[in-house]
Amino acid sequence: MAKPVPASLEREQRLPSIGFLGLGTMGTAMARNLLKAGYDVTVWNRTTSKCDALVSEGAKRGVTPKQTAAACDITFAMLADPAGAVDVACGEDGAVKGLGQGKGYVDVSTVDGDTSKAICKAVQASGAEFLEAPVSGSKKPAEDGTLIFLTAGDKSLYDKAAPFFDVMGKSRFYLGEVGNGAAMKLVVNMIMGSMMASFSEGLTLGKKVGLDPATIVQVVGQGAIAAPMFALKGPSMIKGSYPPAFALKHQQKDIRLALAMAEDVALPTPVAASVNELYKRAKAAGLGDQDFSAIIEAFELDPKQSNH
Ligand SMILES: NC(=O)C1=CN([C@@H]2O[C@H](COP(=O)(O)OP(=O)(O)OC[C@H]3O[C@@H](n4cnc5c(N)ncnc54)[C@H](OP(=O)(O)O)[C@@H]3O)[C@@H](O)[C@H]2O)C=CC1
Numbered sequence: 001m002a003k004p005v006p007a008s009l010e011r012e013q014r015l016p017s018i019g020f021l022g023l024g025t026m027g028t029a030m031a032r033n034l035l036k037a038g039y040d041v042t043v044w045n046r047t048t049s050k051c052d053a054l055v056s057e058g059a060k061r062g063v064t065p066k067q068t069a070a071a072c073d074i075t076f077a078m079l080a081d082p083a084g085a086v087d088v089a090c091g092e093d094g095a096v097k098g099l100g101q102g103k104g105y106v107d108v109s110t111v112d113g114d115t116s117k118a119i120c121k122a123v124q125a126s127g128a129e130f131l132e133a134p135v136s137g138s139k140k141p142a143e144d145g146t147l148i149f150l151t152a153g154d155k156s157l158y159d160k161a162a163p164f165f166d167v168m169g170k171s172r173f174y175l176g177e178v179g180n181g182a183a184m185k186l187v188v189n190m191i192m193g194s195m196m197a198s199f200s201e202g203l204t205l206g207k208k209v210g211l212d213p214a215t216i217v218q219v220v221g222q223g224a225i226a227a228p229m230f231a232l233k234g235p236s237m238i239k240g241s242y243p244p245a246f247a248l249k250h251q252q253k254d255i256r257l258a259l260a261m262a263e264d265v266a267l268p269t270p271v272a273a274s275v276n277e278l279y280k281r282a283k284a285a286g287l288g289d290q291d292f293s294a295i296i297e298a299f300e301l302d303p304k305q306s307n308h
């Protein structure tokens, strides 16, 4: 059930209008929750047909990021990667051109700190406020409104956007300066990518030595290394099924960005570096659009066939 508009906002004369740019797996579910909560939502996506469902549910159709940002008080962006986030914010018909004093831009995409800082600079130069707010939690938490927001940037925009975060999520952290939200997200996803690779390696080894993979999942689930992610994905992984929630190509992007962040502070990250090679191999073998749990397939790939 959709979370209702908070009473404090209902008492105001006009609810802020919300723009949402990027209707992929996450953006669609997040924008839908804002719409279901009763907000005035304008949606835009590069592939315009992805707007149709939300428009039929009551959203307004944005023409460009610029027009969407110009029409709305606060605009959210949920794009695939740094290049997409910069294009949509700062490109020819980018959101920045529609922003100005009194408006806010909240980028919830997973990008690196430098990208986030560049977008922040362009947004603030327009007179608008900026917040980075990448999320922890995948497709189901996005649908259920139980994401975790890792925000940093203009504190007054954080306060204004809080009711929207509370519709889309179960918790929110304000981490100070722009770059800290991106850094937190990359640290978390670097750990997650390594955990998934390690789990996959263990399942593959267990199977090779004659253990029942379903029993391995059960045993892991009852001990000190139990993790919600293993319990959720393990049963489908052992059937060779990877229903897409978080694309493997996005997980590899996050490890790549985390490695660059580590390089900036001269920290050796041998685990993540090795795991990155595995994700690159899986991507080269055509698994990029599968859920990232398809990384288990990489252990059975012929190294000669994967060419990265
Ligand atoms: N899926 C998940 O579980 C989670 C994902 N994330 C992060 O959230 C972000 C979005 O993820 P998700 O929704 O799964 O990704 P999807 O691949 O499903 O969607 C990506 C979106 O980005 C758009 N896009 C990409 N490049 C451009 C560009 N150059 N110009 C305009 N639009 C562009 C796509 O448009 P089009 O439809 O036209 O291709 C699409 O709307 C990523 O940064 C990801 O790492 C964070 C937490 C969880």
Ligand SMILES: O=CCCC(=O)O
Residues within 6 Å of the ligand: 110, 135, 136, 137, 138, 189, 246
């Ligand atoms: O970036 C993707 C994160 C997925 C998750 O937190 O479950």
